[in-house]
Amino acid sequence: MPELPEVESVLQCLTTSTPSLIGRRVCSVRVLRDSVVDGNVRSVVNTLTGTVCNDVLRHGKYLFFEFQNSHSATQSWLALHLRMTGRLFLVPEQMAEDRHTRFVLLLDQGLALRFDDPRAFGRVWLVEDPREVTEKLGPDALLIQRESFLNRLHGLRRQLKQLLLDQSFVAGIGNIYADETLFRARLHPLKISSDLSNEEINRLYDALHGVIAQAVIAKGANIDGVFEAGSFPVAVYGRGGKRCLECGALVVKERFGQRGTHFCPVCQPL
DNA sequence: CACTCTACCTGTGCGC
DNA sequence: TGCGCACAGGTAGAGT
Structure with missing residues (x-):
């Protein structure tokens, strides 16, 4: 998409x-x-x-x-x-x-x-x-600075997957890049934002920024024969039942809030 | 405020 | 072969 x-x-x-x-x-x-x-x-x-x-x-x-x-x-x-x-x-x-x-x-x-x-x-x-x-949207995900990200996160108590998909928090993330960001950050999709340590918050920002910047350079995601001609390699999205590229465990696909959510239960513990 | 559900759409792929 | 159905998902808007 x-x-x-x-x-x-x-x-x-x-x-x-x-x-x-x-x-x-x-x-x-x-x-x-x-x-x-x-x-x-x-x-x-x-x-x-x-x-x-x-x-x-x-x-x-x-x-x-x-x-x-x-x-x-x-x-x-x-x-x-x-x-x-x-x-x-x-x-x-x-x-x-x-x-x-x-x-x-x-x-x-x-x-x-x-x-x-x-x-x-x-x-x-x-x-x-x-x-x-x-005006109704958060900062663009490609441009958002670390300080702004930290400030906006402050005081929120949200599940990370939902938060990343919320366009009024940060604009531009959809289901694919939300899952990819959380995998790169090694954070479980259901983790609550207010429970994150400073180190985890910074990891989340780094993952978001890295995933989006790299995907822009790659002109979009490369999903198994589907859609766009981009070359950004996905690690978890659409890979439910396959092996995690990091640890070899099976990638899980579950529905969280009406959304297909892909993650590695070993790399991304709750 | 945080979350859930539904409506909007149609192509695809599955089981029978 | 053909049918029915679940599924994919971004957003708005209503409801809990």
Whole structure:
């Protein structure tokens, strides 16, 4: 599933490759599934048509596309979340749409920005300012500093798995990187945050930072034939019943809070 | 505040 | 072969 590293990879691909989305004018907007637009479909079409994409930002798993109206010099922002199965690509406009294509921006230079999503969980919506969204989120997991992490953890009494998945604590971690972070930190997913020693808290920060930074460089996770083309090797996610790469014990998969959770019971004792 | 449950979706893979 | 079903999971929102 696209988490922070995969979303960052999408952002880099759209903005730093050739051709780039930056500077492209929106000729028209196609909405193939109304429900992927949060809010009024017509206002999204009317607002974006004729604008030029100036910039793309990311915070956690959210992307924000800045569009400039060339006449009135006003800006509009399109927010986007890929959820589990959403994919974005900049393609030649004549490239055939998929049965899962949900939303398309037809651009100048014969290009199109396509949003495909089999499960149609992903969403796009207009915001006046990305802060409407980011204010509700914690710091971006790639950028959060140790001091901020320690301060935010202070006073919380939460299970570590749940805490890492909480986007208002730190933004960008999903199920894969939560499990990978806890494995690297040698901490059990059900451990309570307020019970951690200073040494364990620092281990958790180091693991989070290390996992996310490495996964960004690798352009995402490498999950057994599934999804993204990234090369970050997972140690526990999706490896229930297989041997722990550190100690050889069997990796456990259990459901904690409606979530498949993978961990090594020997390396990560409770 | 911390946690749980449900709804939103559909492709996949299993057992029968 | 085909059917039914559990499962995958991010987030919002309601409830405990």
